[in-house]
Amino acid sequence: MARPRFLPDNMTLMLIAVVATATVLPCTGQTAVxxxxxxxxxxxxxxxxxxAKLSREAVVAGMTHWRLHLTILLCTFAIFPLIGLALKPLLTMFITPELYLGILFLCVLPSTVQSSIAFTSVARGNVPxxxxxxxxxxxxxxxxxPVLVGLIVVAHSAGHSSLDSILKIVYQLLLPFVAGQIVRPWIGAWIDRNKSWLRFVDQSSVLLVVYVAFSEAVNQGLWHQVPPxxxxxxxxxxxxLLAVIMxxxxxxSRRMGFSKEDEITIVFCGSKKSMAxxxxxxKVLFASGSIGMIMLPLMLFHQIQLMVCAVMAQRYAKRMQEASVKAEIGAGS
Incomplete structure (x- = not known):
C-alpha cells in the first residue's frame, strides 16, 4: 500500500525516535567518548x-548537458547560500545565532541523490x-x-580553528572518499549489487551522529534554549527557504528556455539538500557543543522538502500526461 504523501518517511521516524532517546537517555562520560x-x-x-559507489563515467557522460548542470550547481551552491545571507536581518529576529548558523549550513549543502532522482522520475523529468x-x-x-562553511564560520562565529577543520576534512572525508574511488574497479560491482548495505551504513551514520550530538546538546540545555x-x-x-528556491x-528555468523535462530536473535537484x-x-566541521543546534534546521528541512516535492512531482506527472494525450490527439487528427 502506498504511503500517504504527508506521512513522515521511515528515516524521519527513526530520527524522531533517536532525538527522543537522546532527550530522555543522553549518553555521558566514557559512553559519550x-x-x-x-x-x-x-x-x-x-x-x-x-x-566506491560513485561512477566517474556517469558524471563525465552527463557533463555534455553542461548548461543544465551549471544551473543546478549555481542554485545549490550560490543562490541558496545568498538567500540565507540576504534573509539574515529577518531570521535573526526570530531565532538564535546558533540556529541561524544551522540555516546557513543547510544552504551550502549538496543536493540529495536518491530522492532527487526518484522525484524526477515520478514527475517524468530528465532522469539521466x-x-x-x-x-x-x-x-x-x-x-x-567545507570551503563555504569555513567562509561562513569566519564571518559568523569566533574562535574557530580553520586549520583544525581542514585537517578533519582531509582525514575524515576526503581520504576515505579518494580511497573508495581508487578501489572502485575491484569492489564497485559488489557495491552496486549491495546498495541496501550502503543505505544501512548511510542511515546508521546519520542516526549515530544525531544521537551523540543531541545527547551533548540536551546535557547543555538544548530544549531550554529552543522553546516551542x-x-x-x-x-x-x-x-x-524552500518556497523561494523552488x-x-x-x-x-522557463526564462532560460529549458524543456519541461529539464525544468523538472532543475527543480528537484536544485532545491533539495542532503541530510545524509x-x-x-x-560532525566534522563544528564544535561538538553546537552540533545539535546546527543540525536541527536540516532535520526539519528534510521532512518539509520530501512532503512538498511529493506533491509537486505528482502535479508535474499529471501535467506531462495531459500534454502527452493532447499531443497524441493532435497527431491523430
Missing part, C-alpha cells in the same frame, strides 16, 4: 562507500540528467561545502 569514536569510524566508512547532476553535486560538495515558539519559527523559515528554479551528507559534515 566511545560513541564519538564510533561515529568517526562510521563517517569514514560512509565516505569510503560513497567513493538528474542522476548526473545529483552525483556531481555530491562529489563537488565534498570539496566545496522558536521551533515553529525554524519550521516556517525552512518552508520559506519559485526561482521554476521561473528561472550534511549530518556527517556537521
Amino acid at each position: 566511545a560513541f564519538d569514536w564510533l561515529t568517526t569510524l562510521m563517517i569514514g566508512l560512509l565516505f569510503f562507500m560513497h567513493g 540528467a538528474a542522476i548526473c547532476a545529483a552525483s556531481a553535486s555530491n562529489l563537488i560538495g565534498i570539496f566545496l561545502t 515558539s522558536m521551533l515553529l519559527s525554524v519550521i516556517v523559515i525552512n518552508a520559506l 519559485c526561482l528554479t521554476v521561473f528561472g 551528507s550534511g549530518v556527517p559534515m556537521a
Whole structure:
C-alpha cells in the first residue's frame, strides 16, 4: 500500500525516535567518548562507500548537458547560500545565532541523490540528467561545502580553528572518499549489487551522529534554549527557504528556455539538500557543543522538502500526461 504523501518517511521516524532517546537517555562520560569514536569510524566508512559507489563515467557522460548542470550547481551552491545571507536581518529576529548558523549550513549543502532522482522520475523529468547532476553535486560538495562553511564560520562565529577543520576534512572525508574511488574497479560491482548495505551504513551514520550530538546538546540545555515558539519559527523559515528556491528554479528555468523535462530536473535537484551528507559534515566541521543546534534546521528541512516535492512531482506527472494525450490527439487528427 502506498504511503500517504504527508506521512513522515521511515528515516524521519527513526530520527524522531533517536532525538527522543537522546532527550530522555543522553549518553555521558566514557559512553559519550566511545560513541564519538564510533561515529568517526562510521563517517569514514560512509565516505569510503560513497567513493566506491560513485561512477566517474556517469558524471563525465552527463557533463555534455553542461548548461543544465551549471544551473543546478549555481542554485545549490550560490543562490541558496545568498538567500540565507540576504534573509539574515529577518531570521535573526526570530531565532538564535546558533540556529541561524544551522540555516546557513543547510544552504551550502549538496543536493540529495536518491530522492532527487526518484522525484524526477515520478514527475517524468530528465532522469539521466538528474542522476548526473545529483552525483556531481555530491562529489563537488565534498570539496566545496567545507570551503563555504569555513567562509561562513569566519564571518559568523569566533574562535574557530580553520586549520583544525581542514585537517578533519582531509582525514575524515576526503581520504576515505579518494580511497573508495581508487578501489572502485575491484569492489564497485559488489557495491552496486549491495546498495541496501550502503543505505544501512548511510542511515546508521546519520542516526549515530544525531544521537551523540543531541545527547551533548540536551546535557547543555538544548530544549531550554529552543522553546516551542522558536521551533515553529525554524519550521516556517525552512518552508520559506524552500518556497523561494523552488519559485526561482521554476521561473528561472522557463526564462532560460529549458524543456519541461529539464525544468523538472532543475527543480528537484536544485532545491533539495542532503541530510545524509550534511549530518556527517556537521560532525566534522563544528564544535561538538553546537552540533545539535546546527543540525536541527536540516532535520526539519528534510521532512518539509520530501512532503512538498511529493506533491509537486505528482502535479508535474499529471501535467506531462495531459500534454502527452493532447499531443497524441493532435497527431491523430
